Amino acid sequence: MAKALARHILVKTEAEAEQLKKRLDNGEDFAVLAKKHSICPSAKRGGDLGEVRPGQMVRVIDQVIFKKPVRVVHGPVKSQFGYHLVQVFFRE
Numbered sequence: 001m002a003k004a005l006a007r008h009i010l011v012k013t014e015a016e017a018e019q020l021k022k023r024l025d026n027g028e029d030f031a032v033l034a035k036k037h038s039i040c041p042s043a044k045r046g047g048d049l050g051e052v053r054p055g056q057m058v059r060v061i062d063q064v065i066f067k068k069p070v071r072v073v074h075g076p077v078k079s080q081f082g083y084h085l086v087q088v089f090f091r092e
């Protein structure tokens with residue numbers, strides 16, 4: 001069965017997600033930004049979602065985790081919870 005290790009930052013607005021993505025592109029630390037800005041409970045772990053299997057996350061996030069390139073920050077991705085920036089470490 002497929003599995004992946006991923007982390008994300010969840011915010012309320014697309015504009016906030018875009019601003020955080022720019023900061024990440026400029027070399028700011030993902031975990032630090034997640035702890036400070038993410039509204040997901042995973043924020044206290046630096047956005048770490050741990051090991052994820054297909055179907056565990058909402059569909060749009062699942063698709064990023066299992067279909068997009070690894071070690072790249074994807075997003076903003078809109079879900080019913082808000083806007084996500086998603087990074088996958090590895091997938092098998």
